[in-house]
Amino acid sequence: MKRYSAFAVAREALRHHLGWERAWRSPEPQKRYDAIIVGAGGHGLATAYWLGKNHGIRNVAVLEKGWLGGGNTGRNTTIIRSNYLQDPSAAIYEKARSLYETMSQDLNYNVMFSPRGVLMLAQTHHEVRGYRRTAQANALQGVETEFVGPERVKELCPIINLSGPRYPVLGALWQPRGGTARHDAVAWGYARACSDMGMDIIQKCEVTGIRREGGRVVGVDTMRGAIGCDRLGIVVAGHSGALADMAGFRLPIESVALQALVSEPIKPCMDVVVMANTVHGYMSQSDKGEMVIGGGADGYNNYTQRGSFHHVEETVRALCETFPMISRLKMLRWWGGIVDMTGDRSPIISRTPVEGVYINCGWGTGGFKAIPGSGWAMAELMAKGTSPLADPFSLTRFREGRFIDESVAAGVAH
Numbered sequence: 001m002k003r004y005s006a007f008a009v010a011r012e013a014l015r016h017h018l019g020w021e022r023a024w025r026s027p028e029p030q031k032r033y034d035a036i037i038v039g040a041g042g043h044g045l046a047t048a049y050w051l052g053k054n055h056g057i058r059n060v061a062v063l064e065k066g067w068l069g070g071g072n073t074g075r076n077t078t079i080i081r082s083n084y085l086q087d088p089s090a091a092i093y094e095k096a097r098s099l100y101e102t103m104s105q106d107l108n109y110n111v112m113f114s115p116r117g118v119l120m121l122a123q124t125h126h127e128v129r130g131y132r133r134t135a136q137a138n139a140l141q142g143v144e145t146e147f148v149g150p151e152r153v154k155e156l157c158p159i160i161n162l163s164g165p166r167y168p169v170l171g172a173l174w175q176p177r178g179g180t181a182r183h184d185a186v187a188w189g190y191a192r193a194c195s196d197m198g199m200d201i202i203q204k205c206e207v208t209g210i211r212r213e214g215g216r217v218v219g220v221d222t223m224r225g226a227i228g229c230d231r232l233g234i235v236v237a238g239h240s241g242a243l244a245d246m247a248g249f250r251l252p253i254e255s256v257a258l259q260a261l262v263s264e265p266i267k268p269c270m271d272v273v274v275m276a277n278t279v280h281g282y283m284s285q286s287d288k289g290e291m292v293i294g295g296g297a298d299g300y301n302n303y304t305q306r307g308s309f310h311h312v313e314e315t316v317r318a319l320c321e322t323f324p325m326i327s328r329l330k331m332l333r334w335w336g337g338i339v340d341m342t343g344d345r346s347p348i349i350s351r352t353p354v355e356g357v358y359i360n361c362g363w364g365t366g367g368f369k370a371i372p373g374s375g376w377a378m379a380e381l382m383a384k385g386t387s388p389l390a391d392p393f394s395l396t397r398f399r400e401g402r403f404i405d406e407s408v409a410a411g412v413a414h
């Protein structure tokens, strides 16, 4: 793989950009691999990357039914933060956030990580109490957050309306090293690094069945034929239930649509991310100037990759109250993704009842921020059978009643 650098850009500019090589290969599937990952979203690609990088397992295929990064990874609003309440969550989300800090250098791919800071507004006294508690938990966990008052909120985000018609801003949970990154670039950067390690990323290759012998996985059926493997990682977000069904077990998970939208581009007016959970909306400004907006997940299960009208109305109304200056903006695009929700709003990274099959899902409305840490943990679990970061998130917690309740941190989409 040729390294990307300022020197390479200058060199290619002088020779009409004819010297660039493809970022990743498009190989035909082989008959078998040591490990197969289903799903070329961020989590699947990061799992493959860390399998190769940390554990030397490189005879790996990543199978994707569409195009890589075309699922939720390429549809999300890219907020990165680690201000969760429970210790296992803080550990994995903070690991991920810290890996984002160096991801562009590690992958030699500019993922445009922008630690501009994230404000989670407290607009009821209940939220003030909740976020003060989270700030204290974060202090014990070594996660840098702070509860700030309304004056500091206004300083950080001058376009905000502190005395909204329905809910005044009473303060906010502030994470200064939270922020955003370019979602496609995260998928593309991992794909390029995996391909460089000799792994096969096979797009347009839907997995349609999971082959088992004596309670162990031996391979998968795909649209491009059967492929054998010793280990199988299922990392398909909103389709996790369907893949678990193929393997013969059930998951405590529901799939619902979550939507987002962007406005026409405007001059820079907001250099932090703001989430307003009570009124249900959040917003940041992209490098192109578009306001990136998201709201809540649908209240009913479905597999449609588009949003519903009542949510878009609710979200835009909430944001117009919070940021009156956006009320005249035109919205340019509106889309949805299928997110995978667990009852305790925490992910599942786990072995399964089928030997050799591992599952990574349940990131719901907030898994983009976790991609590098989740891949790290899932790879360790697949390589060693155990992982300190992943173990608390095993499927057994639902049987044992050992929930990792993140309904406050993850109660709104983000």
Ligand SMILES: Cc1cc2nc3c(=O)[nH]c(=O)nc-3n(C[C@H](O)[C@H](O)[C@H](O)COP(=O)(O)OP(=O)(O)OC[C@H]3O[C@@H](n4cnc5c(N)ncnc54)[C@H](O)[C@@H]3O)c2cc1C
Pocket: 038, 039, 040, 041, 042, 043, 044, 063, 064, 065, 066, 067, 068, 069, 070, 071, 072, 073, 074, 075, 076, 077, 078, 079, 080, 205, 206, 207, 208, 235, 236, 237, 238, 239, 243, 258, 259, 260, 294, 335, 336, 337, 338, 339, 363, 364, 365, 366, 367, 368, 369, 370, 413, 414
């Ligand atoms: C509108 C929206 C906004 C969001 N905003 C944020 C945010 O601001 N911050 C945040 O942290 N998170 C956010 N999220 C959540 C985040 O996008 C997801 O948690 C994360 O991207 C999940 O990544 P993934 O790799 O697990 O799944 P995906 O990116 O969905 O990848 C799974 C892949 O599996 C493939 N697949 C499915 N079935 C099969 C099959 N049978 N065979 C082969 N391949 C298959 C799919 O095609 C897909 O490409 C948002 C999500 C949405 C929809």
